[in-house]
Amino acid sequence: MNKKLLNALLGLWLASSATLSLNAQQLLDQESQNKIAKGYQVAPVPLNATGKDPNLLGYGSYLVNVVGECNGCHSGGPQSEYMPNGNPYLKQYPKVNPATYLGGGRDFGAFPDPAGPFPHIVSRNLTPDKTGLPMGGDTLQAFFNTIRTGMDMDKKHPTCQGKPDGKCLPAPFAGDLLQIMPWPAYQNMTDLDLTAIYTYLSAIPCIEDDPKATVKRCGAPGSTTPGPATTAVAGPKNSNVFARQIQLDGTQSISSDGKPLTFAWTIPSGSPAASIQNANTATPLVQLVSGRGIYSFLLTVTDSAGKTATDTATVNFLGN
Ligand code: HEC
Structure with missing residues (x-):
């Protein structure tokens, strides 16, 4: 862990032991506490807090659910983002649909021109896989790299070398960069912010990319815990x-x-x-x-x- 991060964590820890006398520093600390509490309040899914820093987890939820609103793009789309009776745009009390929460798959259409032979830009599944790491197995370092540079580590749409073929992005678009995803804004988040987001994304339930796929992304249905270890079972016995x-x-x-x-x-x-x-x-x-x-x-x-x-x-x- 680097020094900046340690200092920031220390700050959060100090905030939790703040006394009642008020000064500017403690007001700030109280504000961190408010965000952490709000984060726990608004998280729409059960969180697997095992082995995670509770302050980072709550603050990560605040950034993902309140500030970043990642689920607006990283759920399946407007039809399934909210529960049938919980669509705020229909003047209903908002209820996020846990079945699509941060599972990706929202199709933004052919890019850059809906009429051309261009790839569809589709948001990705941010939930942890059976390894317990978010984005289907990304390390914290890989996540920092993605958000700070916009580089698409999964290389879904390379830049066209010849004619557009429906799979490559035409120049001047850089196919090695994530499109639509607001990394140009998020890249300025602090180390602590990104670590908090990563911590939170490690704690949410896994969602299958394709429920019919034979190779399962999640361990047991809806779990965020690592799946079963490789086990030999030999029969018959006795x-x-x-x-x-x-x-x-x-x-x-x-x-x-x-x-x-x-x-x-x-x-x-x-x-x-x-x-x-x-x-x-x-x-x-x-x-x-x-x-x-x-x-x-x-x-x-x-x-x-x-x-x-x-x-x-x-x-x-x-x-x-
Ligand atoms: C405006 C819509 C939008 C918002 C808001 C958004 N994303 Fe994305 N994100 C996308 C799209 C679309 C892609 C895939 C882009 C592509 O294929 O070029 C993506 C890709 C990603 C990737 C790369 C996938 C991978 O597996 O490494 C990460 C990580 C990511 N988003 C995290 C986040 C987080 C965290 C937030 C909230 C803080 C967020 N996104 C908010 C649209 C969005």
């Missing part, structure tokens, strides 16, 4: 069998990122000899060749990031 040929089952194993696992079955030392057919699949066949006894089979699964997990299947062979 099962009595009479046939010499049985099938093992690793299909209940879990991959932390939803991508396919690789499987490897081996026979641990001490277990009676057996032969394994297709030992690199989830459901190999084994021959129990050593007569009666308890056989063990060790399953090792490896996920796309190279993380491994193991579990053991056991069968008690009672046949002849």
Whole structure:
């Protein structure tokens, strides 16, 4: 953490222990306290505060929900931004729709000209993914970089090299920069402001980009906690069998990122000899060749990031 940020945090901490005697400094501190309290008051979704600085979290909510109004652009659009009975523009008491809150997907149309073969500029999903990091896994440093420079790290619309093809942005627009997004104003926010926004965006519930996608962005539905770790689940367990040929089952194993696992079955030392057919699949066949006894089979699964997990299947062979 840099020194400026530390000083600012210290300021917030001092504000929380302010006494009743009034001077200019303490009035300012009281103002910070008011913003933090307002931030908690207006947050439209439950917040996962675990491991987060409560002052930064409340102040971040104030900046996102009151000052920046990020959800006006980063929800699905005017139709779904508010609850059916909570649209302030219909003179109803405003109720933000949690199902679209900061989930992105608002289409600003073909840019720069609705009539041309230009890419649509679409707001992005700012909610954390199953890693718990906002914007689908961005670090604080990456977030600072994006807001301070406007650089589009996801490179959604490069500058056209030849004729516009509906995917590239024509000159003089710089395709490597975010369009419509008000980074030219936000870039002047202080380090503390941006850290507070990042803290708040880390605490809101995850929203799926596409509920039908097989690779899920969120851990469990609506959760902001990291998803399940890669886990091996080997079956059967302690099962009595009479046939010499049985099938093992690793299909209940879990991959932390939803991508396919690789499987490897081996026979641990001490277990009676057996032969394994297709030992690199989830459901190999084994021959129990050593007569009666308890056989063990060790399953090792490896996920796309190279993380491994193991579990053991056991069968008690009672046949002849
Ligand atoms: C006027 C509409 C508008 C507002 C207000 C707005 N954004 Fe954006 N934002 C966009 C659009 C549109 C994009 C995508 C731009 C593109 O594709 O060129 C975007 C992109 C982003 C990105 C880059 C995406 C990524 O994954 O890194 C971040 C971060 C972001 N916005 C954060 C915020 C935050 C935080 C706020 C509130 C403080 C906010 N935005 C307010 C329209 C807006």
